[in-house]
Amino acid sequence: MTRSRTVLAAAIAAIMLTGACSSTISGHGTAATGARSPSAASSAPSTATPSLPAQPPADFTDCRSAFRLDAVPFPAGRADRLSFACATISVPLDYSDRGGRTISLQLVKIHDSHNTANTGKLLVNPGGPGVSGVELSVSLAAQLSDTVMSHFDLIGFDPRGVGLSSPIRCLSDQQKDDLNAASPDVLTTAGFAAAKQAARSVADACNAKYGASLAQYDTVQTARDMDRIRQAVGDSRMNYLGFSYGTELGSVYAHLFPGTIRVAVLDGAVDPLTDDITSFADQLQGFESSFDQFAQWCDQHDPCRSLGNPRQAVYDIAKKATTAPLRSSKSGETRTATSAIVYTGVLYALYSKSLWSQLGSALIAAGKGDSAGLFTLADGYNERFDGHYTNVAEANTTINCNDSKPGPTDDQIRTTARSWITRFPMFGLWSAPSLFSCQQWQPARSPVPLPTAPTPQKVLVIGNLHDPATPYQGAKDLARTMGNAELLTWDGEGHTSYLQGSSCIDKYVDAYLVSITLPPTGTTCPR
Secondary structure (H helix, E strand, O other), X not given: OXXXXXXXXXXXXXXXXXXXXXXXXXXXXXXXXXXXXXXXXXXXXXXXXXXXXXXXXXXXXXXXXXXXXXXXXXXXXXHHHEEEEEEEEEEEOOOOOOOOOEEEEEEXXXXXXXXXXXXXXXXXXXXXXXXOHHHHHHHHXXXXXXXXXXXXXXXXXXXXXXXXOOOOOOOOHHHHHHHHHOOOOXXXXXXHHHHHHHHHHHHHHHHHXXXXXXXXXXXXXXXXXXXXXXXXXXXXXXXXXXXXXXXXXXXXXXXXXXXXXXXXXXXXXOOOOOOHHHHHHHHHHHHHXXXXXXXXXXXXXXXXXXXXXXXXXXXHHHHHHHHOOEOOOOOOOOOOEOXXXXXXXXXXXXXXXXXXXXXXXXXXXXXXXXXXXXXXXXXXXXXXXXXXXXXXXXXXXXXXXXXOOOOOOHHHHHHHHHHHHHHOOOOHXXXXXXXXXXXXXXXXXXXXXXXXXXXXXXXXXXXXXOOOOOOHHHHHHHHHHHEOEEEEEEOOOOXXXXXXXXXXXXXXXXXXXXXXXXXXXXXXXXX
């Protein structure tokens, strides 16, 4: 549940990479988003780490063959204009330890031959934490306007611990199958113990494999990595586009390095002013409301309307799956869908209105005993492709927990779970086991600083009035907290706003990226 991200890349992630950008990867690896509570760290911008020599230029080499570009829906003629080059760079594992270990970060640079401008590179992040920025950049190369593509080379990167950048991997595919299918009821003694033990097993596996180095995979360290990337690609100023958790990462970068910012678009803002449990609850409320919007849509469209009451249909399917897990009609599928798979599939479809029709069909089939459609949706959320998982789960847990304060206590979890069952009838009980995720994690935490950022130019924060994963209040709070920021609003549906179907939003973002032209204060784009 704490995985807040855009679905720009997630929908095609499985068909993007043919491998590990093979010849360009140096595989010496080392040892999920809610908003963060304000930490005790100073709110004043600081780069107070031991001085480092300038980052060497990244050595980019052609890697077009590493991507299945025939599966990407490029506009007519664009694919032939694009070049794809990959590189790895080395950065400190711990920026406070100048002579210590290093880790590798994977980069991709996408250049449009129509780009003859001198605007610089555009660094992108899809959120998560834990989602691949390499994959996002390829997806964006098919979605961004000609105007943007003719002014920027896209730079995608997998943040530390993610994807191809010294990835954190603690669990087998089978362990992830078991964890994703588990449906413990934390209000029972047995369910509470099972949920706590499951979280402990993840923490123990990661701690055993990575030891003390595990603590270095957090948002502040990744923000520092971003400045090394800026140097490695030869830019004096930062151009940044971040979605969902990418807004937290971008705002922390702006806090640490305000003088380098040329433009920064923060879309689907993580709220910097709420604690973890409150942020989690805000997400749950957002998804409950989003399901109600889906239900209204479903009632007006065939064949979805055959469900009758969609909410009751989900309850009935989940109840059936609890006592007799649902089989799938997909050839070779040996898993059966538990109630956890049902709710995961439903929640994933609420990230984007484009998935509502697919959800309706999946629920109709599940009502007849076939879980194939729900597995497709749940696997999209969990990033399970062809029977294998990416490392999004481990990276998400690692970064979220390292960013968080210790806790919550057992009593807090029990109290919260009892409240959530009433407040969030669809997702409350199912999501309550996630409250254990960081309780038994390694203790060396690095809470995210409050991101004040006196940047030379205003950053652009975008909020969607009906965003389920990062509710609109987060955009208001982030814009106010950063100080030098403009808020752009969309009266839309689904998660994030840019490139989600609003020509109004897209026009304003493109103008800001290219010419630093801000929308009029108080602008709200219509649905």
